[in-house]
Amino acid sequence: MAAMSKGAPALGLALKTSEVKHQDCSSSSANFSSSSTRRRSRSGVGRVSMHCRAVLATEQVEAPIKSPFPVQYTKLFINNSFVDSVSGKTFPSIDPRSEEVAVEVAQAAAEDVDRAVKAARKAFEEGPWPRMPGCERAGIMNRIADLLDEHKDELSALDTLNMGKVYDMARLGEAPLAIGLFRYYAGWCDKAQGMTLPTNGPFHAYTLHEPIGVVGSILPWNAPFYLLAMKVAPALACGNTIVLKPAQQSPLSALLIAKLAAEAGLPDGVLNVVTGYGDTGMHIASHMDVDKVAFTGSTQVGRQIMQAAAQSNLKPVNLELGGKSPFIIFGDADMDAAVESAHQAIFYNQGQMCVAGSRTFVHESVYDEYLERAKARAEKRVVGDPFKPGVEQGPQADEAQFNKVMSYIRAGKDEGARLITGGERVGSKGYYIQPTIFSDVQDDMKICREEIFGPVMSVIKFKTVEEVIQRSNQSEYGLGATVMSKNVDIINTVTRSLKAGIVWVNTYGILTPSAPFGGYKSSGFGRENGAYALANYQQVKSVIMPICNPPYL
Numbered sequence: 001m002a003a004m005s006k007g008a009p010a011l012g013l014a015l016k017t018s019e020v021k022h023q024d025c026s027s028s029s030a031n032f033s034s035s036s037t038r039r040r041s042r043s044g045v046g047r048v049s050m051h052c053r054a055v056l057a058t059e060q061v062e063a064p065i066k067s068p069f070p071v072q073y074t075k076l077f078i079n080n081s082f083v084d085s086v087s088g089k090t091f092p093s094i095d096p097r098s099e100e101v102a103v104e105v106a107q108a109a110a111e112d113v114d115r116a117v118k119a120a121r122k123a124f125e126e127g128p129w130p131r132m133p134g135c136e137r138a139g140i141m142n143r144i145a146d147l148l149d150e151h152k153d154e155l156s157a158l159d160t161l162n163m164g165k166v167y168d169m170a171r172l173g174e175a176p177l178a179i180g181l182f183r184y185y186a187g188w189c190d191k192a193q194g195m196t197l198p199t200n201g202p203f204h205a206y207t208l209h210e211p212i213g214v215v216g217s218i219l220p221w222n223a224p225f226y227l228l229a230m231k232v233a234p235a236l237a238c239g240n241t242i243v244l245k246p247a248q249q250s251p252l253s254a255l256l257i258a259k260l261a262a263e264a265g266l267p268d269g270v271l272n273v274v275t276g277y278g279d280t281g282m283h284i285a286s287h288m289d290v291d292k293v294a295f296t297g298s299t300q301v302g303r304q305i306m307q308a309a310a311q312s313n314l315k316p317v318n319l320e321l322g323g324k325s326p327f328i329i330f331g332d333a334d335m336d337a338a339v340e341s342a343h344q345a346i347f348y349n350q351g352q353m354c355v356a357g358s359r360t361f362v363h364e365s366v367y368d369e370y371l372e373r374a375k376a377r378a379e380k381r382v383v384g385d386p387f388k389p390g391v392e393q394g395p396q397a398d399e400a401q402f403n404k405v406m407s408y409i410r411a412g413k414d415e416g417a418r419l420i421t422g423g424e425r426v427g428s429k430g431y432y433i434q435p436t437i438f439s440d441v442q443d444d445m446k447i448c449r450e451e452i453f454g455p456v457m458s459v460i461k462f463k464t465v466e467e468v469i470q471r472s473n474q475s476e477y478g479l480g481a482t483v484m485s486k487n488v489d490i491i492n493t494v495t496r497s498l499k500a501g502i503v504w505v506n507t508y509g510i511l512t513p514s515a516p517f518g519g520y521k522s523s524g525f526g527r528e529n530g531a532y533a534l535a536n537y538q539q540v541k542s543v544i545m546p547i548c549n550p551p552y553l
């Protein structure tokens with residue numbers, strides 16, 4: 001775990017500081033708090049120097065820096081081969097820095113999803129993957145992790161090009177976390193066992209944990225590499241085969257990952273990637289021969305996926321959806337840590353995180369001090385080309401996201417929240433937005449109720465522990481939460497009272513493969529990561545047989 005020290009709060013990957021500690025993926029815990037046209041080192045702890053120049057948030061962002069890696073793969077990946085879509089159709093992948101087409105990518109329709117499902121079905125029913133001893137599957141998964149590690153810079157560059165993620169944060173932070181998930185689940189391949197059961201008669205009873213079959217994985221664009229690993233690694237470990245759809249905004253890294261997995265020895269048809277729009281995802285969710293679907297994305301689409309699953313073959317579903325996570329700063333909190341952690345909690349990844357700390361509750365005794373310091377920190381945030389060393393914030397992922405965030409900023413102003421800093425676009429090209437802070441935010445304001453998914457901090461004053469618990473829970477969502485306090489009694493009361501799937505205490509954004517991740521309420525259901533995720537990808541079968549003269553039951 002990244003340790004927190006006074007004055008250097010939760011900054012495993014912060015790029016604002018002159019030096020950044022990053023973690024080995026084999027230790028695999030890290031802190032991400034650091035630093036359409038749609039609709040149409042592995043070897044120990046490393047250190048990296050980041051010299052950055054503060055860029056005024058209003059400064060025009062320069063012409064896009066060329067990606068250090070060319071785009072190699074843009075076709076569908078089915079049965080371990082790159083293929084065109086049946087129709088030959090492609091869709092444009094837009095660079096959010098320039099708003100221009102970076103590359104055309106194959107667009108999968110129903111017949112392409114069918115092809116991928118057939119390949120996955122054949123691999124499941126006849127292929128070696130589910131039949132292989134767990135230790136052999138583990139060997140292949142560890143080789144996949146090795147290859148991902150070798151290509152982590154390239155994978156990160158693809159995500160940066162696709163959706164504007166800060167390149168250094170991707171390769172130094174998210175990539176090791178994602179690779180760590182492959183290694184962690186490699187360890188589960190020969191351990192996901194059933195139980196021998198005591199019985200109430202002369203019977204021998206036991207459970208078998210079997211792979212579920214063909215798994216559909218539908219991904220969002222905000223953390224493409226990590227969220228792919230979160231779904232693919234446990235599904236593979238349990239012996240399943242997969243049809244995966246990355247988001248239209250971020251198709252490229254998934255294609256390279258599938259190619260590398262094949263190179264590592266993953267048999268034909270085990271991991272298939274179909275790129276396309278939402279209709280491609282819907283073909284997966286409603287497919288009669290897909291046995292399970294795992295989804296991360298908006299609550300609205302999560303509902304549609306559940307309906308499609310119910311109306312087709314009643315496939316089980318797990319959903320990881322939106323959030324409106326409280327970040328609670330009590331009067332006794334370490335203010336250096338609170339200011340920096342709250343900053344990262346909402347501004348990391350341009351605010352495009354399901355667990356973004358998007359409601360900053362601050363105790364009245366430190367409210368004014370907090371506002372002053374939060375404003376100063378936001379105004380130092382380096383906004384610019386995400387490939388440029390030292391930059392902390394790139395563009396929003398696409399035009400739709402940019403417009404959505406700007407409309408929430410307008411709503412905040414219209415509803416009477418006080419704009420403390422930011423609130424404008426940066427430059428005139430690319431989807432860049434100033435780090436924005438509103439104070440005097442009230443619970444009934446849109447910016448306090450709805451997921452903005454952007455760099456917009458909403459600061460809310462509170463007086464008592466009971467009040468902040470009640471107001472934190474007064475949300476349709478329940479994904480993450482953070483508590484900053486030195487008082488262990490307050491910490492214990494609040495952590496147990498919050499309706500959230502993950503609560504960070506005096507830190508923010510620590511992820512470790514063993515810790516389950518998922519939501520309460522409209523943030524979805526089911527848990528990913530850790531041993532809990534195995535249940536998403538296994539059938540449990542009871543076997544009961546008579547036994548003669550058993551010496552015990």
Ligand SMILES: NC(=O)C1=CN([C@@H]2O[C@H](COP(=O)(O)OP(=O)(O)OC[C@H]3O[C@@H](n4cnc5c(N)ncnc54)[C@H](OP(=O)(O)O)[C@@H]3O)[C@@H](O)[C@H]2O)C=CC1
Pocket residue numbers: 218219220221222245246247248249276277278279280281282283285296297298299301302304305320321322323353354401404451452453
């Ligand atoms: N929980 C989280 O981490 C995320 C939350 N969100 C929230 O959702 C908002 C909208 O983002 P958006 O990208 O539109 O998220 P979506 O929920 O639309 O997209 C997530 C994934 O679902 C696919 N999809 C879209 N429609 C369907 C459908 N009807 N059936 C099956 N799959 C479908 C998308 O495909 P495609 O993109 O190709 O159309 C994408 O692969 C964000 O502003 C944010 O508030 C978004 C992303 C992640």
Ligand SMILES: CCCCCC/C=C/C(=O)O
Pocket residue numbers: 032173174177222223226227296297320352353354355511
């Ligand atoms: C370092 C990347 C962390 C991703 C954390 C999980 C995010 C989920 C989501 O936004 O859906």
